[in-house]
Amino acid sequence: FFQLSQEKILKIMNMVKNKEVSIEGALHLAQKEVYAEKDSQDLLTGSQFNFSIYKYKHYRWQKRILQIDFNTKTIFNIEKGIIKKQFPFSQVKACEDTERRRFSIVFHGRQDYELEAVSLDDKRKITYLLSRVIQSNLYKRPADSCSGRPAECDVIHEGLLDLQQNTFTSSEWVK
Numbered sequence: 001f002f003q004l005s006q007e008k009i010l011k012i013m014n015m016v017k018n019k020e021v022s023i024e025g026a027l028h029l030a031q032k033e034v035y036a037e038k039d040s041q042d043l044l045t046g047s048q049f050n051f052s053i054y055k056y057k058h059y060r061w062q063k064r065i066l067q068i069d070f071n072t073k074t075i076f077n078i079e080k081g082i083i084k085k086q087f088p089f090s091q092v093k094a095c096e097d098t099e100r101r102r103f104s105i106v107f108h109g110r111q112d113y114e115l116e117a118v119s120l121d122d123k124r125k126i127t128y129l130l131s132r133v134i135q136s137n138l139y140k141r142p143a144d145s146c147s148g149r150p151a152e153c154d155v156i157h158e159g160l161l162d163l164q165q166n167t168f169t170s171s172e173w174v175k
Contacts, residue, residue, distance in 0.1 A: 095130040
């Protein structure tokens, strides 16, 4: 149940209350909804998401649009209808969740972006989408960054390494 939105939970609970479905039927229905949501989340490829955000610049918060585009695999920073910055998904390193509505996007080879979402719900959606970008980078990055000569890689370790995943937005290699 907890993976569903509040509206869907209330709808299923009302169905039980109105004796339209049994408790077991409600659990089965909720399970179907969870699987349907997971399938729709896998359809992110080819999608584009726009969020109103605030970026800290010149000692004040400026309103911007953060566009996460799965078509072009790019994150855009849009100000007054003009694309100010574009970041390929491959440059996204991490997403750090800070207090209230604030969060930071950490990039490879660029300065971190400290942003503030308009609502906590928007922040949750943004961090979820960024976690999907980061997850896709975990599988693609070694082949992209280490193709050719080993000197081009960020860090080279000798020995066996195990991947230990701490949260949905970060992972750690343990020797």
